[in-house]
Amino acid sequence: MRPLRIAILTHSVNPRGGVAHCLSLAEALCAMGHEAVVHAPDTTGEGFFRDARCPTISVAAxxxxxxxxxxxxxxxxxxxRHFGSPAACDFDVFHCHDGIGGNALATLKHRRLIPGFVRTVHHLDHFDDPSIAEWQDRAVREATRLLCVSxxxxxxxxxxxxxxxEIVGNGVxxxxxxxxxxxxxxxxxERWGLGAGPIVLGIGGLEERKNTAGTIEAFARxxxxxxxxxxxxxxxxxLLDHTPYRARCLATLxxxxxxxxxxxxxxxxxxxxNDQMPALYRVADMLAFPSWREGFGLCVLEAMACGTSAIVSRLPPFTEYLEPGDALFVDPARPRxxxxxxxxxxxxxxxAALRAAGFKRAAAHSWRACAERHLDAYAxxxxxxxxxIHA
Incomplete structure (x- = not known):
């Protein structure tokens, strides 16, 4: 395949799994000889949450x-506004990872500024607001090629x-x-006042689909x-408002x-x-990640690569890429x-057994292999x- 110029669109510059996925995917593509440029709306102009080994563009927001x-x-x-001219659309492939980018690319396609686009669906949410629900569906319906991580x-x-x-998976x-x-x-x-422990680590803040309340109740036990x-x-x-659920978690605490x-x-x-995340995994005795809904759960592989045991829900996608001995599987509805x-x-x-299995599982998920699974859709x-047309 000839080298391609690929515009990758994500929803923000913040440290979320989908954003991390985009940066790592682009880095792998660039290492393979392509030019993958990650775009994201940025209200501050400070750029992405970490330095990247690929071109990035902070879209004025x-x-x-x-x-x-x-x-x-x-x-x-x-x-x-950013892609409002043919010059700004000078890419061979457009690839979005969420409904925001998907709707922008769908509109650009109808304006005939681009011929089509690739969409990766990490996960989809339920929205009561009909406008948001329609935007989410449109970003799937209008895509030329659809990819999923699970x-x-x-x-x-x-x-x-x-x-x-098509399933492209994830990497670490x-x-x-x-x-x-x-x-x-x-x-x-020292920063967080962590003692002898044991230290239980939860990733994703206080969010309903992460089952934070269930993790808190289990921790109390x-x-x-x-x-x-x-x-x-x-x-x-x-980007979503989790205020009501956050209040519930604080009340539980x-x-x-x-x-x-x-x-x-x-x-x-x-x-x-970002440079402290590997250390946070290492000082933790376990990652507690009994989520209700995930696209993949990238933090599980990250924890495993750092030698940290993982606790996950006995639900897909975890049951897709993890074997019974890789992690401890739990019923997310049962804090006990x-x-x-x-x-x-x-x-x-x-x-010791979880640590050994985790190293092996993490090593099996490379970003290069993930990037290679994108090439057919890109082509x-x-x-x-x-x-x-050349004169």
Missing amino acids: KPIDGTTADLVRTRINDYL RVWADWIGDEFGAEA DLDAFQDRPTEADAVVR LRETHPGAQLVLAGGAS DALGLATGPGKPVVVTGPVP DIAGAMASTLVPEIR SCASLRPEP
Whole structure:
């Protein structure tokens, strides 16, 4: 295949799984000789949450203080302004990873500025607002080629839209995520007041689909036998409004008598600097990730690569790419089940077995292999562009 110029569109510059996926995918494509440029709306102009080994473009974005629908509409228009000329659309392939980019590209296709686009569906949400629901569906319907990171969502698209989606999976950067301790480990412990533990790590902030409330209730049970245990809830940057669920989680913490803050039983960090994430995985005794709904769950591979045991829901997509011995599978509706898994990860024999299996599972997911699975879709979309006329 000839080298391609690929515009990859994501929804923000913040540390979310889909954004991390876009950056790592583009880096792998660039290493293969293509030019993959990651675009994202950026209200600050400060760029992505980490430095990237690929070109990036911060799309000028207007600050917005309104409803989620107002935000989505504004971000679509931010993209339309950026790609409003043929010169800005000088790419062989356009590839979006969410409904914001998908709607912008669908409009550009109708304006005949681009011939089509590739869409990766990481996961889809339920929205009560009809405008947002329609935008989400349009970004799937209008795509020229559909990709998914897991079988569960490919099947869902087939059932709901009657469309075929190819599975591209995910990867993990084994150069960044390693089990070898660094100076950052001590920095993380000191910054958040982490003691002897055990340390339970949750990723995604306080969010309903992450089942944060279930993790909190399970953690409270663990502290009955391990009073020095601490729960670190990291991340949480999101375009969606999770205020009601966050309030529910905080009320649960209060009812359980779990104080929050550095050095306290529960530490809510917010987004963590990217260079500190491997250290945070390493200082944790386990990753508790009993989510209700995920596209893939990239943080599971990251934790495994750092030697940290993972607790996941006995649901797809986890049951697709993990074998029974790779992680501890739990019923996300049963905090007692989750608490039991937390305790099990502290048993030396179980911990050692999970650590060994996790290293093997993470090593099997390379970003290059993931990038190669995109090439057929890219080639088909690139073929739709008319050949340039040379004088």
